[in-house]
Amino acid sequence: MKWQGRRGSRNIEDRRRSGSARVGGVGGIGAVVLLLAGWYFGVDVSGFVADGNGGGGAQGGEITAQDERAGEFVSVTLADTEEVWADVFRAQVGQAYTPPTLVLFKGSTQSACGGASAATGPFYCPPEKKAFLDTSFFTTLEQRMGAGGDFAAAYVVAHEIAHHVQNELGILGQANQIRAQVDEARSNAISVRIELQADCFSGIWAKSVQAKFGSLERGDIAEAMNAAKQIGDDTLQRNAGQRVQPHTFTHGTSEQRQRWFARGYQSGMIADCDTFSANQL
Numbered sequence: 001m002k003w004q005g006r007r008g009s010r011n012i013e014d015r016r017r018s019g020s021a022r023v024g025g026v027g028g029i030g031a032v033v034l035l036l037a038g039w040y041f042g043v044d045v046s047g048f049v050a051d052g053n054g055g056g057g058a059q060g061g062e063i064t065a066q067d068e069r070a071g072e073f074v075s076v077t078l079a080d081t082e083e084v085w086a087d088v089f090r091a092q093v094g095q096a097y098t099p100p101t102l103v104l105f106k107g108s109t110q111s112a113c114g115g116a117s118a119a120t121g122p123f124y125c126p127p128e129k130k131a132f133l134d135t136s137f138f139t140t141l142e143q144r145m146g147a148g149g150d151f152a153a154a155y156v157v158a159h160e161i162a163h164h165v166q167n168e169l170g171i172l173g174q175a176n177q178i179r180a181q182v183d184e185a186r187s188n189a190i191s192v193r194i195e196l197q198a199d200c201f202s203g204i205w206a207k208s209v210q211a212k213f214g215s216l217e218r219g220d221i222a223e224a225m226n227a228a229k230q231i232g233d234d235t236l237q238r239n240a241g242q243r244v245q246p247h248t249f250t251h252g253t254s255e256q257r258q259r260w261f262a263r264g265y266q267s268g269m270i271a272d273c274d275t276f277s278a279n280q281l
């Protein structure tokens with residue numbers, strides 16, 4: 001992906017230098033109401049890391065040149081999502097797109113959806129409309145999960161922003177309300193539909209970003225497809241030495257994740273990413 005020297009986003013909240021001193025302000029009755037409404041849960045918490053043991057820097061540690069570079073990369077990728085989704089919303093939804101804030105942290109930090117650390121992996125917190133990312137996750141992605149390449153990292157950013165898109169469209173709120181009322185297996189099944197739609201939206205992003213900026217390079221789509229494969233629930237469970245248990249899936253199989261990303265990439269249309277009315281995922 002061509003990203004160096006390109007415009008970055010203003011919607012980055014960089015907490016990497018301030019350490020992890022921030023404490024979440026949500027508590028008491030407000031938190032209970034949010035919990036009952038199914039809103040309090042972050043999307044993707046631990047979703048990317050099956051064994052819950054992603055490496056990561058010490059909290060408030062020194063910012064390395066690699067951290068700086070990763071921060072710039074995320075900023076450009078985020079700016080791309082802002083432009084692309086503004087266009088797509090204008091053309092396909094008929095409303096303005098309000099972008100989220102992306103919080104960069106190192107080690108650990110707090111969110112309204114709970115504590116974040118390198119082990120939780122990147123996630124999106126709906127009530128705050130913020131995505132959280134420890135840039136050391138990119139190293140985990142490459143070295144421990146076998147998903148290297150800059151476009152694999154871009155896909156992860158695009159996937160989290162796709163959850164914000166779902167939030168803006170009202171999809172996340174509806175789906176989470178239903179999830180709060182059903183048993184765990186059904187809740188997981190709805191989660192899979194949320195996640196596969198986010199993958200499909202990531203595909204729309206990839207297609208649109210290429211059309212608008214011509215910033216994709218040879219092998220980029222293959223990197224995203226490989227990442228989608230490596231973070232499929234069946235592959236994560238297998239790689240963690242666990243038995244593959246479909247009723248515990250929350251993100252979909254490798255095959256499903258790849259197929260829905262590819263579908264969005266080929267079509268570019270939100271309407272073609274309706275995982276909720278798909279008979280077969």
Ligand SMILES: [Zn+2]
Nearest residue numbers: 043044195198
């Ligand atoms: Zn997700």
